[in-house]
Amino acid sequence: MAVFTSVSLDDVQPWIAQFPLGQALALKGIASGIENSNFFLTTERGEYVLTIFENLNFEQLPFYLRLMEHLAARGVLVPAPVPNDQGELCVPLQGKPAAIVSKLEGSSQLDPQPVHCAAVGAMLAKMHLAGTDFPLYQPNLRGLAWWHWATPIVLPHLGKAEHDLLCSEMHFQEAFHGSALYKRLQQGPVHADLFRNNVMFDGEQLTGFFDFYFAGCDTWLFDVAVTVNDWCVDLDTGVLDVARVRAFLDAYHAVRPFTPDEQEAWQPMLRAAALRFWLSRLYDLHKPREAEMLTPHDPAHFERILRERIATPAPALHA
Numbered sequence: 001m002a003v004f005t006s007v008s009l010d011d012v013q014p015w016i017a018q019f020p021l022g023q024a025l026a027l028k029g030i031a032s033g034i035e036n037s038n039f040f041l042t043t044e045r046g047e048y049v050l051t052i053f054e055n056l057n058f059e060q061l062p063f064y065l066r067l068m069e070h071l072a073a074r075g076v077l078v079p080a081p082v083p084n085d086q087g088e089l090c091v092p093l094q095g096k097p098a099a100i101v102s103k104l105e106g107s108s109q110l111d112p113q114p115v116h117c118a119a120v121g122a123m124l125a126k127m128h129l130a131g132t133d134f135p136l137y138q139p140n141l142r143g144l145a146w147w148h149w150a151t152p153i154v155l156p157h158l159g160k161a162e163h164d165l166l167c168s169e170m171h172f173q174e175a176f177h178g179s180a181l182y183k184r185l186q187q188g189p190v191h192a193d194l195f196r197n198n199v200m201f202d203g204e205q206l207t208g209f210f211d212f213y214f215a216g217c218d219t220w221l222f223d224v225a226v227t228v229n230d231w232c233v234d235l236d237t238g239v240l241d242v243a244r245v246r247a248f249l250d251a252y253h254a255v256r257p258f259t260p261d262e263q264e265a266w267q268p269m270l271r272a273a274a275l276r277f278w279l280s281r282l283y284d285l286h287k288p289r290e291a292e293m294l295t296p297h298d299p300a301h302f303e304r305i306l307r308e309r310i311a312t313p314a315p316a317l318h319a
């Protein structure tokens with residue numbers, strides 16, 4: 001159950017008057033999700049999603065909401081935040097920050113085929129290009145600096161094999177992130193958490209990316225690696241499915257061609273993307289907040305992926 005802050009239609013009625021949406025007609029809590037309280041909101045103007053942010057504050061939210069607004073205005077399929085009569089995207093509700101965004105049609109595709117991976121790859125490339133003139137900056141808050149901070153917290157909880165893997169991969173990634181090659185990689189706003197459950201499909205038609213609350217500025221290649229590590233993987237083994245990888249990368253490359261530097265950085269970046277989620281899942285497991293105890297994600301899945309990326313070279317970015 002992911003409604004931590006309860007809100008009734010009566011609570012919303014006076015509040016919604018500041019938005020150009022007419023009256024609220026129905027409000028229904030959304031069960032999935034572990035970060036925020038989400039509701040489907042029906043108004044006289046249509047269907048929306050109301051989010052009450054449980055962990056992010058008013059200073060942090062403009063980056064995410066303005067990014068979604070910026071991308072939506074450029075034709076990237078993402079929920080468009082609705083401004084109130086003051087032009088604000090984020091306003092208090094029940095004492096917490098809240099926003100209304102457009103509702104995406106469809107549902108998550110949890111068993112993706114190459115056709116779905118191609119659609120995600122092409123839209124991700126379009127999103128990266130559309131973000132180049134986004135004026136706000138926030139680093140990826142789950143980047144190398146966070147890995148440094150989290151590693152000593154989780155290390156005491158690990159057995160020897162995991163301990164050694166985490167230490168050696170952190171050394172490898174420090175060298176990679178400090179390299180001249182890494183510094184030449186193109187950067188910009190990235191989603192950074194574009195898993196299967198954060199994309200909507202209506203059949204084979206992609207209808208949108210959502211859940212931008214881990215977005216930040218990082219290398220585009222990191223975003224590609226995070227997405228490939230989820231969309232193109234065999235969930236039981238962590239092995240990449242070549243047909244899905246090719247479909248994803250070729251579709252991305254057709255919109256925003258990969259550079260030779262990105263080609264060279266591809267294998268270490270897949271490892272970085274695996275490490276990022278192994279570490280955050282370990283952290284969430286050992287330092288759970290109340291909400292996350294409800295649906296813990298399995299760290300072993302990303303440990304398997306990391307070991308597999310170290311052992312087996314992935315298909316090249318492009319021919």
Ligand SMILES: Nc1ncnc2c1ncn2[C@@H]1O[C@H](COP(=O)(O)OP(=O)(O)OP(=O)(O)O)[C@@H](O)[C@H]1O
Pocket residue numbers: 002030032033034035036037038049079101102103104105197210211
């Ligand atoms: N704009 C949207 N359009 C349609 N459905 C949405 C939209 N935003 C959220 N949802 C629905 O709400 C559910 C929960 O949203 P979300 O995944 O963002 O939850 P969360 O708690 O913020 O994050 P997390 O995925 O980290 O648990 C989604 O699975 C999806 O079904």
Ligand SMILES: N[C@@H](CCO)C(=O)O
Pocket residue numbers: 193195277280281297
């Ligand atoms: N996508 C993350 C959860 C945070 O949204 C994971 O699978 O660990």
